[in-house]
Every structure is written in C-alpha cells, then in structure tokens.
Amino acid sequence: MNLNNRYRYETIEERDILIAVPSLVIAIGILYMPRSLADTTIGLDAIYPLLFGGGITVLFIWLVGRIASRFPEQSFLTYASKLTTKPIAIAISFLFALHGILITSFELRGIAEISHLYLFEQTPIEIIGLTFLLVVVYAVSGSRAAIFRLNALFLPIIMVAVLFLLLFSFGFTRYDNSIPIFQTDLQGYWMATHRSILSVSGFGVFGYLLFYISLVRSPKQAPKKAVFGMIWVVVLHLMIVVITVLVFGNITTENLTFPVIELARTIEVPGGFFNRFASLFFIIWTMAIFNTCAMAFDVAVLALQSIFKNIDKKKIVFVLSPIIFFLTGLPKNQDELGMVGRVIGYFGLGLVASVTILFLLLYKIRGVK
Amino acid sequence: MFIPKRGSLVPLFCALLLLTGCWDSVEVEERAFIYGATVDLSDQQTEQNQQLILTDQVVVPSGIGTSTTEGGQEQAYRNISITGENINHMNTQLSKKANRTLFAQHLEVLIFSEEVTKQPEVFENSLDVFTRGQEMRRGMKVAVANGKASALLDIKPEHIKLPSQYIETLLENQRSSEVAKPLRLDDLHKYLFLDFSFVIPYLSISDDKNIEHNGVAVFNGNERVVVGRLDGELTKGRNFLTGEAEFGTMMIPVDDSKSDSKSVVQFTEVNSDLQLVNNDKNNLQFEIKMDVAGNITETSSKTNPFENLDTYSKALEKSIKQLTERTIEQAQNELQTDIFKLNVYLRGNHYKLWQSIKDDWDTGENYFSKSDIDVKVNGTVEHSGNTIYSTDKEQN
Numbered sequence: 233m234n235l236n237n238r239y240r241y242e243t244i245e246e247r248d249i250l251i252a253v254p255s256l257v258i259a260i261g262i263l264y265m266p267r268s269l270a271d272t273t274i275g276l277d278a279i280y281p282l283l284f285g286g287g288i289t290v291l292f293i294w295l296v297g298r299i300a301s302r303f304p305e306q307s308f309l310t311y312a313s314k315l316t317t318k319p320i321a322i323a324i325s326f327l328f329a330l331h332g333i334l335i336t337s338f339e340l341r342g343i344a345e346i347s348h349l350y351l352f353e354q355t356p357i358e359i360i361g362l363t364f365l366l367v368v369v370y371a372v373s374g375s376r377a378a379i380f381r382l383n384a385l386f387l388p389i390i391m392v393a394v395l396f397l398l399l400f401s402f403g404f405t406r407y408d409n410s411i412p413i414f415q416t417d418l419q420g421y422w423m424a425t426h427r428s429i430l431s432v433s434g435f436g437v438f439g440y441l442l443f444y445i446s447l448v449r450s451p452k453q454a455p456k457k458a459v460f461g462m463i464w465v466v467v468l469h470l471m472i473v474v475i476t477v478l479v480f481g482n483i484t485t486e487n488l489t490f491p492v493i494e495l496a497r498t499i500e501v502p503g504g505f506f507n508r509f510a511s512l513f514f515i516i517w518t519m520a521i522f523n524t525c526a527m528a529f530d531v532a533v534l535a536l537q538s539i540f541k542n543i544d545k546k547k548i549v550f551v552l553s554p555i556i557f558f559l560t561g562l563p564k565n566q567d568e569l570g571m572v573g574r575v576i577g578y579f580g581l582g583l584v585a586s587v588t589i590l591f592l593l594l595y596k597i598r599g600v601k
Numbered sequence: 602m603f604i605p606k607r608g609s610l611v612p613l614f615c616a617l618l619l620l621t622g623c624w625d626s627v628e629v630e631e632r633a634f635i636y637g638a639t640v641d642l643s644d645q646q647t648e649q650n651q652q653l654i655l656t657d658q659v660v661v662p663s664g665i666g667t668s669t670t671e672g673g674q675e676q677a678y679r680n681i682s683i684t685g686e687n688i689n690h691m692n693t694q695l696s697k698k699a700n701r702t703l704f705a706q707h708l709e710v711l712i713f714s715e716e717v718t719k720q721p722e723v724f725e726n727s728l729d730v731f732t733r734g735q736e737m738r739r740g741m742k743v744a745v746a747n748g749k750a751s752a753l754l755d756i757k758p759e760h761i762k763l764p765s766q767y768i769e770t771l772l773e774n775q776r777s778s779e780v781a782k783p784l785r786l787d788d789l790h791k792y793l794f795l796d797f798s799f800v801i802p803y804l805s806i807s808d809d810k811n812i813e814h815n816g817v818a819v820f821n822g823n824e825r826v827v828v829g830r831l832d833g834e835l836t837k838g839r840n841f842l843t844g845e846a847e848f849g850t851m852m853i854p855v856d857d858s859k860s861d862s863k864s865v866v867q868f869t870e871v872n873s874d875l876q877l878v879n880n881d882k883n884n885l886q887f888e889i890k891m892d893v894a895g896n897i898t899e900t901s902s903k904t905n906p907f908e909n910l911d912t913y914s915k916a917l918e919k920s921i922k923q924l925t926e927r928t929i930e931q932a933q934n935e936l937q938t939d940i941f942k943l944n945v946y947l948r949g950n951h952y953k954l955w956q957s958i959k960d961d962w963d964t965g966e967n968y969f970s971k972s973d974i975d976v977k978v979n980g981t982v983e984h985s986g987n988t989i990y991s992t993d994k995e996q997n
Contacts (some may be wrong), residue, residue: 274952275949349735350735351625352624352625353625354624354625355624355625356624359624408945408949411948411949411950412948412949412950412952415952415953480787480791481791481795483791483794483795484787484790484791484794487794494739497738497739498738498739498740498787500740
C-alpha cells in the first residue's frame with residue numbers, strides 16, 4: 233500500500249511517544265493552571281482533585297494507547313474505517329483536524345498575548361503571532377520525524393527550567409500557606425477536578441496519540457510509554473501547584489493572572505544573572521509552546537492528508553496557515569481567550585473520550601484486526 | 602527540499618527588515634532605573650480626592666562608578682516628585698521631568714508616610730499599581746516612615762551612594778529584636794486579600810546621615826488603616842510572642858532589691874508555640890509557650906553568673922513575661938488589633954471558627970480584645986561568658 237510506504241519513511245521510536253506526551257501537553261495552560269485550581273479550593277487542597285483528575289487522564293491515555301497500538305502501521309483513517317465505516321472515520325478525522333487547528337491558534341494567541349504583555353510592549357501583537365506562526369509553519373512543512381526530534385531536543389531544557397524554577401522558589405515558601413487542610417467543599421473539589429483534567433490532558437491534545445502511535449513501527453510498548461509520559465505530566469503539574477501555593481498562598485494565587493510567570497519573576501538569587509530568571513524562563517517556555525503548536529498543526533495536517541491522499545502536504549499547510557492566523561485574532565481579550573480555551577478543551581476531551589470508548593467497544597464486539 | 606532560486610532571494614532579504622524586532626529596544630544608557638519610591642500626602646487637596654506626592658529615586662550611573670573606578674563627587678541619584686491623585690498616572694507625568702525612560706524593574710523599596718497609611722482607601726489604592734504593573738516585582742520591601750517619607754530619600758548615608766539602597770539593607774538587618782521582619786509586597790498583598798492585621802517596619806530619621814529602623818506600624822485588616830504603632834520595646838515583646846526574634850539582647854534586673862544589679866542577655870534561640878485552649882467564640886483562650894535561651898554578655902550584679910545561672914534564668918523569665926504581658930495589654934486595649942498572628946493561626950488550624958469570627962475579629966465585636974492570652978515562658982541562660990566573677994579568696 234502506498235500509504236504504508238509513506239509511513240514507513242517517517243517512523244518514530246516508542247521512546248518518542250514518551251517524550252511526545254509531555255511536549256504536547258506542556259504549553260500555555262500550565263502558566264495559569266494554579267490560578268484556576270486555587271480558585272475553587274482552600275489551602276493546598278488543590279492537590280487531591282489534581283491527583284484524581286490526573287489519574288483519570290492517565291487511565292484514558294492508556295486506553296488510547298491500547299486501541300491505537302492494536303493496529304500497527306495503519307493510519308488512523310484506515311483502522312477507524314475498519315472499526316466503524318469510512319464516512320464516520322472521515323468525519324472523526326475532520327473533527328481532529330479542526331481541534332488541531334483550534335489548538336494551534338489558541339496557543340499562538342496565548343504566546344503572542346503573553347510576550348506582548350511581558351516582553352514587547354510596543355511590538356504589535358499580530359506581528360509577534362505572525363513571526364511565531366512562520367516558524368511553526370517551517371517545522372510542520374518539513375519531515376514529521378523532525379518534529380519528534382525537536383521534542384527530544386527541547387523537552388530536557390524545559391524540564392531543567394522547571395526544576396530551576398522550583399528549586400529557586402523553594403526559599404520563598406511559607407508553612408502558613410499550606411494550611412488549612414481539607415476545608416474545601418465538594419463543589420470546589422468537583423470544579424477543580426474538571427479543571428485539572430482539562431489542564432493535565434492539555435485541552436484534549438493527549439488524544440493525538442491516536443494518530444501518532446501509528447507512526448511507531450512496533451508499538452507493543454507504546455501504551456506503557458504513553459502512561460509514563462502522562463504520569464510525568466501529572467507530577468509536573470503537582471509540583472508547580474504545590475510550590476506556587478506555598479510561595480504565594482492560596483488567595484494570592486487565585487488573584488494572579490499568570491501565577492507561574494509571577495513565580496519566575498519572584499525569584500531573587502544573589503549574583504545578578506538569575507535575578508532576571510523570568511526572561512530565561514520565557515524563552516524556554518516559548519520552546520514548549522512551539523512544540524505544542526507544531527504538533528497540533530501537524531495532527532491537523534496528518535488528518536487532512538489521510539483524507540485527501542492526492543494533495544501535497546505543503547499545500548495543506550499553506551491553506552491552513554492563513555485560517556489559523558485568522559482564528560488567532562478572533563478573541564477580543566484575555567478573558568474571552570480563556571473561555572475559548574475551555575471550550576476547545578471540552579470539545580477535545582469529549583472527542584477523545586467518545587472516540588476511544590466507541591473504538592474499544594467496537595473492537596471488542598467486532599474483533600477486527 | 603526547498604532550495605531558493607536566485608530571484609527569490611530578494612523577498613527573503615526584505616523579510617530581514619521585518620525580523621529585526623527593534624520595536625521595543627531601549628538602550629540601557631537611556632533607561633532611568635528607579636530604586637526607591639515614596640508616597641506622601643500633599644497639602645493641596647481637591648474636594649473629592651486626596652492628593653498624593655510620589656517621589657521616585659532614580660539611579661545616576663556615573664555617580665556610582667564601576668567596581669574599578671570610583672564614582673566622582675557627583676551625586677549618585679536624583680529624586681523626582683510629582684503631585685497627583687493616581688499613582689500610575691503620576692508616574693507617566695513624571696516622564697515629563699525625566700530625560701530618560703523610567704524603568705521600575707529594579708524598584709526595591711517602597712515607603713509610605715504614616716499619614717498616607719492612616720487614610721482609609723488611599724493606602725490600598727496607591728498599592729494597586731505596584732502589584733498590577735508588569736514590570737513591578739513582588740519582592741520589593743514596604744515600610745512606613747515617620748513624618749515625610751520623601752525626606753528619607755534625601756539622607757546622605759556614609760559608605761553608600763544611594764539612600765534607597767541604604768534603606769533596603771537597613772530593613773534587612775535583623776540583628777536587633779526591636780524591628781520587624783522586612784515586609785515584602787507579596788505578603789502585604791496576601792494580608793490585604795485575607796483581611797489580616799499585620800505590622801509594617803517603621804523608619805524615622807535620626808540625623809541627616811542616619812535613618813533609624815525602630816518599632817512597627819500596626820495595620821488593622823478590618824478597618825484597612827494603620828491604627829497606631831509599637832515602640833521598639835513592645836515590638837520586641839511582639840517578636841517574642843510570634844517567635845520572630847532571632848537576635849537581640851535584653852536587659853534583666855537580677856536582684857530586685859538593688860536597682861543597679863542589671864545584666865544583659867543575648868539570645869541564642871527564641872521559639873514560641875501557640876495553642877487555642879478554649880474555642881468558645883466569646884471566651885477564646887490562647888496559650889503561648891515560649892522557649893528562650895541566651896548567654897550573658899554583660900552584668901553589673903554581684904551575683905556570680907557562673908555559679909548562679911538559675912537565678913539569671915528566673916530573672917530572664919520574669920522580664921520576658923512582664924514585657925510580653927505589657928505588649929498584649931497594649932495590643933488588646935490600645936490598638937485593639939491582632940499583631941500576634943493569631944489570625945494566621947486561627948485560619949490555618951481552626952478554619953470554621955475563623956470564618957465565623959473573622960468579620961468581628963479585631964473590629965466591632967472585637968473577639969481579639971476579649972480573648973484571653975496566657976503566656977508561659979521557659980528561660981534558660983546557657984553560658985555566663987568568659988569572666989568568672991569571684992573574689993572570695995582575697996577577701997578571706
């Protein structure tokens with residue numbers, strides 16, 4: 233099969249799945265995640281719903297990995313058509329492409345907004361967004377395997393940055409901020425669970441593994457790797473929430489627009505250089521957002537590619553780019569942007585959850601190979 | 602693979618013009634770094650609104666010099682003031698007087714005059730700009746000044762070129778137990794959200810070269826104003842009760858019958874433990890247990906400290922108990938404001954109770970004043986110093 237040949241040309245290792253999960257999920261969301269979790273909880277209570285929501289997400293990514301790894305070297309459209317019917321498979325692919333496009337524009341607007349706010353006051357926000365988009369387009373129009381290699385290159389740097397952030401802010405933590413415990417009401421826990429699933433799943437991007445696992449040559453270990461990647465993400469969320477709340481206290485965290493950026497700006501290490509840790513942190517976080525953007529864009533391209541087999545990849549990229557740039561400008565302000573993020577997130581979560589469960593059921597009933 | 606043809610190089614070079622990213626560049630020489638800022642009340646007032654004076658202390662690099670070249674006799678700073686209603690607006694107005702771009706990322710100290718902090722709303726409103734602005738840092742230190750705050754920026758300290766830098770290091774120096782810990786803007790912001798009462802370091806000018814950091818201003822979280830101050834001695838009492846006294850000395854009378862038999866103890870360890878013993882709303886009872894350890898550094902008493910450390914320990918316990926009880930008395934009756942962090946303790950450990958009393962904690966009903974604070978001191982004098990005072994042999 234022609235398609236199979238093309239995939240063989242662009243294969244990835246199982247290890248790349250492990251790296252892809254955190255690379256996909258870590259983006260804009262984490263920067264304000266402590267705020268949304270602290271909003272409905274008291275003290276450090278946010279960690280329980282985060283653990284619970286994280287557990288649910290880990291379970292789901294395992295299911296995603298299971299179903300996708302049953303069909304090695306078959307594209308999403310191929311195995312989806314086998315499980316359901318061709319038209320349904322095409323419809324689902326379209327929905328994923330739509331989600332990819334929406335996520336790309338959301339992240340793009342987010343990074344442009346934040347850079348405009350903290351770094352380039354005078355530079356028009358559209359220019360920042362456009363420049364970033366051009367770089368993303370450059371990454372996406374090349375080889376798919378290269379994006380995964382970029383993930384492997386950037387992720388260690390991102391992890392080191394987070395580690396430094398946590399380490400340096402440790403001196404600013406206060407015991408008083410950790411109490412009281414267990415004072416949140418059920419409603420608060422429920423809301424926080426919602427929000428943590430949204431953030432831990434990266435607004436639904438973890439479902440992209442449905443597409444990417446088919447690039448792995450022998451995906452036996454892929455579900456396990458995906459689960460490890462997800463646990464990594466949950467631990468990262470947990471550490472960031474704990475440190476942010478311990479440094480600022482629950483009530484201040486809830487009242488800061490971007491608590492994690494404020495955390496980076498709070499750090500004062502004697503010796504001058506690290507006094508400006510925030511700017512370093514920004515640069516590195518831009519890499520994280522770049523990874524997410526590139527992969528979300530790529531999934532959109534991948535989904536459309538499998539539907540329109542005869543159209544050149546670059547053509548798809550060049551058609552999508554202006555659409556993405558146009559969508560970027562739609563939200564009026566930051567508040568609306570946040571709302572858009574939630575809508576995209578719930579859309580993504582619903583899509584991934586229903587597709588996974590549907591596929592698992594059909595797989596059990598029909599037993600297709 | 603995309604290999605550009607020769608003709609397509611032209612638009613690529615044109616793109617370079619777009620990618621220079623120089624919209625925001627401001628040369629470092631053109632920036633004026635604000636190191637300290639003060640807020641005073643103005644004499645002129647409009648009908649509706651209180652007018653404020655904002656003074657920024659801007660660093661003049663040539664006056665400071667580098668590590669190798671001494672700065673000349675030139676003054677290393679410049680103070681710029683402006684009057685207005687609204688701080689950020691005033692800041693923009695200040696640019697009219699400054700020849701360079703004002704840059705607040707290095708703002709380290711923020712001082713309010715006592716008058717400003719006593720105006721309801723004015724203090725809080727003027728704080729907003731310092732927590733909202735993107736270039737403001739949450740680590741800046743906040744203090745209250747006796748009299749005119751901007752006068753502090755005109756002090757000519759020795760060995761240090763910038764008055765605001767002098768103030769910053771002064772606030773950080775905790776060798777005396779009569780001062781409060783530096784109050785970071787971040788903490789202040791949190792206390793305001795929680796309606797907590799707290800203390801703010803208090804500065805006053807002692808002469809034209811020195812500023813004294815002594816005592817604290819007391820902010821009432823329910824009434825949202827500074828309601829008074831504690832002098833150095835009572836601040837020490839407060840620091841004992843909260844366990845914040847790390848260093849410092851205390852003069853203790855060793856023998857009550859002789860007025861000249863005084864001794865000085867330097868603390869090595871101060872710990873305090875707060876417990877709520879009775880949680881009936883109208884009859885709250887707290888117990889504060891303190892462990893204080895110290896060494897004798899000076900004595901004029903004839904009681905030999907080497908052999909009679911217990912006597913000294915007893916005297917230390919007694920002095921601390923007296924001091925702390927005086928402090929509690931002052932806080933409950935005069936100030937009627939919780940300065941002992943009981944609010945922090947109650948919110949953390951008795952959240953439900955705190956929710957039911959917090960609106961009347963140190964205002965209105967004032968459960969704080971009605972509550973009973975019991976102090977238990979365990980004092981130990983560990984070491985009597987290098988001299989052993991003993992003349993027994995020669996006298997026989």
